[in-house]
Amino acid sequence: MFLAVAKEGHFGRAARSLGIAQPTLSAGIRQLEAQLGVLLIFRGSRFGGLTPEGQSTLVWARRIVGDARQLREEMRATRHGLSGRLRIAVIPTALTWAAKISARFGIAHPNVGFTILSRTSAEILQMIDDLDIDAGISYLDNEPLGKVSTVPLYDERYMLVCNQGSALARQRRVAWSDLAGQRLCLLSSDMQNRRIINRNLMSAGVTPQATVESSSTVVLVAHVLEGGWLTILPEDIAVFLAQGKTLALVPLEPPQSTHAVGLVAPWREPHTPVLEALLAEARRMVSDS
Template identity: 85%
Template sequence: MIDKLEMFLAVAKEGHFGRAAQSLGITQPTLSAGIKNLEEQLGVLLIFRGSRYGGLTPEGQSALIWARRIVGDTRQLRDEMRTRRHGLSGRLRIAVIPTALTWAARISARFGRAHPNVGFTILSRTSVEILQMIDDLQIDAGISYLDNEPLGKVSTVPLYDERYMLVCEAGSDLAAQGRASWADLDGQRLCLLTSDMQNRRIINRNLAEAGVTPQATVESSSTVVLVSHVLEGGWVTILPEDIAGFLAQGKPVSLIPLDQPETTHAVGLVAPWREPHTPVLEALLTEARRMVVDR
């Protein structure tokens, strides 16, 4: 039944039989037959369908919760048995907010030195997408905000508190100030992350509290695009200190500390709430805690 539950999860995620079959590497007739077989075993209709996918039935919505739990437990069992045979091995899938990608690199590099048989797949995603991907069993963990918007029931390891930097052209009037307030950004030509990013929502709130109406002439989901616009001239951007320092290194831009808002926000590792965690994920959480202590 596990393979049929995997098919069901794929269809629920993709909302399309063809894409679900492609994601599993099987044909659409095989997928359709598997879903039908699962429905026969459970004695209920799980998916509304005519000529195309029509969504989950009420029974399908309930079954989705069970399917995630059963498939998650099965994967955990396989991981634990593999660890008993071969030690820590496999691949960790992590989704990360764009402003924390440098931290993802630190964690994966440090973990890889200690556990060379574990590989990483690191994806850049929004905070909302990260939580959904954890629920859908698409990733093993994420790096996201911990205390700004609801997380639900997850395990967390705080890594750092965001400190914001203004990134501007070297030699500009803002660069000459040496320090800036959020109010100083009134009327500036801003390039910022897109509004689906939690970082952008935090920045908008900080600007609003300073009496500034945020007007970004350029928006992007990529921090590289933001700094590239600063290099082209005429734009300024706001980024957390760590990613700003990494992207500005060796470039003719200045990093100006911004007055810290009254409320700062923690960023950290986020993992499914599961006791116990898989051996590999538990080792990742432990390594993250050690890294924070060492820093």
């Protein structure tokens, strides 16, 4: 109950997320405060944030819940082998890599299912902290990750996606400066990929402007196909989305720095058996490629 209130920042939403009545939730929080002998939440007529003691309790609560989940998974693995469901959140440009990992893992461990969500890099880190996911696929070197376990998967290589009739489609390589004044559609500004692209454009003296923005790579490619826009995507997702379409993929000049994308998991020693197997499979996949 306490974790739900801390996550939602609202008693009513927290109660609904747990499927209980709000008075039941409030009574549970009061009982926890009585057991600990401290006030955990500032509240008057509504949620007012966590007290300093509440912030400390939040760290412990996440640890306790994580330990309890690990105990259950280890006992289940002892009885039945690896089974259950892995929840993974993935930045939109890495969704094809999520499919690669889940496909390989599923062959070795057919009793483990996957729930795969598309989220921003910031949302992925928050979901890991909130125990809403088991792992993520995100950038490893472009924002503070905190204490996590990581497996690097690939470095982004950017491609220009354009119609085959575009003048840029006939070039062997496109400079970032060539995109000045072009009609661009790009990921929305809350996406880390967009912020990276903006920096590359500005380094080339180009003001980052997009007449269409979206959180979906499918929407971007559809605009290139239907309306003659240009978009920029990492190579793997660009190749996947352009298959069978009248589109051209042209490599962009390498930027001054590349960005690594990888599997991110909560730091625990040891990991749950299923999560440890996932990290090991990701390492094997990289070494095989």
